[in-house]
Amino acid sequence: MKRRDFIKYGAVGLGAVSLCAPNVFAAGHNRRRVVVVGGGYGGATAARYIKLIDSSVEVILIEKNDQFISCPISNWVLVGMKRMSDISFGYQGLAARGIQVIKDEIIGIDAKAGYVQGRKGKVEYDRLIVSPGIDFRYDLIEGFDDAARKMFPHAYKAGPQTVQLQQELQALQPGGTVLMTVPDNAYRCPPGPYERASLIADYLQKNKKGSKLVILDPHQKIASKGKLFKAAWDAYYTDIIDYRTEEIIASVDAKKKTISTYEEEFKADVINFIPDQKAGKLAFDLGLIPEKKLWAPVKPLTLESTLVPGVHVIGDATDSLSSGPMPKSGFVANSMGKVAAAAVVAELSGKKAPLPSFANTCYSMVSGTEAIFITGVYKYDLAAGKNIKIKEASITSPGRSAYYGKCADDWATSIWSDMLS
Ligand SMILES: Cc1cc2nc3c(=O)[nH]c(=O)nc-3n(C[C@H](O)[C@H](O)[C@H](O)COP(=O)(O)OP(=O)(O)OC[C@H]3O[C@@H](n4cnc5c(N)ncnc54)[C@H](O)[C@@H]3O)c2cc1C
Known part of the structure; x- marks a missing residue:
């Protein structure tokens, strides 16, 4: 042709x-x-x-x-x-x-x-x-069939599953339970699950009195911006977030709507399962x-x-x-x-x-208004023959603030323009 x-x-x-x-x-x-x-x-x-x-x-x-x-x-x-x-x-x-x-x-x-x-x-x-x-490593989890994929949205590729999870949160009754999982390394956006947890906790606090959020994390501690997330959770959500570490999901059951580690079975009204990932x-x-x-x-x-x-x-x-x-x-x-x-x-x-250089700034909301951030700058090191992090140029925010929340919004607007305009 x-x-x-x-x-x-x-x-x-x-x-x-x-x-x-x-x-x-x-x-x-x-x-x-x-x-x-x-x-x-x-x-x-x-x-x-x-x-x-x-x-x-x-x-x-x-x-x-x-x-x-x-x-x-x-x-x-x-x-x-x-x-x-x-x-x-x-x-x-x-x-x-x-x-x-x-x-x-x-x-x-x-x-x-x-x-x-x-x-x-x-x-x-x-x-x-x-x-x-990325794609998801569903094969690691027993019982992750088509029914489970529908029942437990990841919402970790923005699209229909984002809408599904949003609707499930909206339909939750006060006093209900939301459960979410954190994927093991390496996965896209290391702080992403913790930002999600913060925003869901904030949402439950404002809209669904008496509700709880259980987080099952395979890591030993919060995998990114840990001190900043923890400080916000301790300040705002101690009665909402139940954060559990070293929890590895072994199986799910779509019929029973349960999710299990090797030790325990969990039930919840809303389950957001973010699987481990691969290219x-x-x-x-x-x-x-x-x-x-x-x-x-x-x-x-x-x-x-x-x-x-x-x-x-x-x-x-x-x-x-x-x-x-x-x-x-x-x-x-x-x-x-x-x-x-x-x-x-x-x-x-x-x-x-x-010679290449790379930059990263990642904002994460910790409430409906406040954010924290982390930055990283990387360059090609001729002697080492590889890309390395420039330590002096890589920091986390000194705390959380509504100003950083506004920066997060502006960051998105400007990167979308840098990609698509
Ligand atoms: C909840 C969440 C929050 C996040 N927050 C941030 C943040 O604040 N800051 C930040 O920097 N990053 C954030 N990220 C991470 C960011 O989304 C990813 O790192 C980024 O999308 C990676 O870009 P990519 O080009 O590799 O993949 P993608 O952006 O996913 O693009 C891949 C594209 O390839 C297309 N495609 C795939 N296969 C084919 C095929 N066979 N044929 C044709 N097209 C194909 C797909 O449809 C898609 O459009 C977040 C991620 C999540 C899930």
């Missing part, structure tokens, strides 16, 4: 701006096409920054969903502080920059021939960037994960896969043993998108990739 035929078939899906997938979408003669798969924090940023660095590079973004729904701020939606529409965005901004946005699910690759295979067709590339996010399925399908491993190893300078040449992996799916000691966060995925964009444009122009 020629490109002009493709355009003819194109204009449906993803709103008026985007295109459906062709049967074959062949690269042009100048051999400067980058295909980005996954339009989340990493992928959308990479696509946008390639165009910003060199507008002559052809950029195609392939995303399986109609729109981007942000995980950051989705905890706010659970308790009615924001609506789904506040965290959902189209890809019009990227399309207006000349990026071609295709709705398809990629299921395979021919790296020698240089194309990815989608459900609707194949798309050729000169360089490929993938940012597939998104796409990373496995494209051969980017070594056997018996869960995350994609990359070269620290360019984030190019160590397994499949010409393919760069960014975001949560990367293996931090090779990418560097950054947490799995939207901010880091955004940084990685910029690093991969710069590396790919340099490589296509026969130049050396610039």
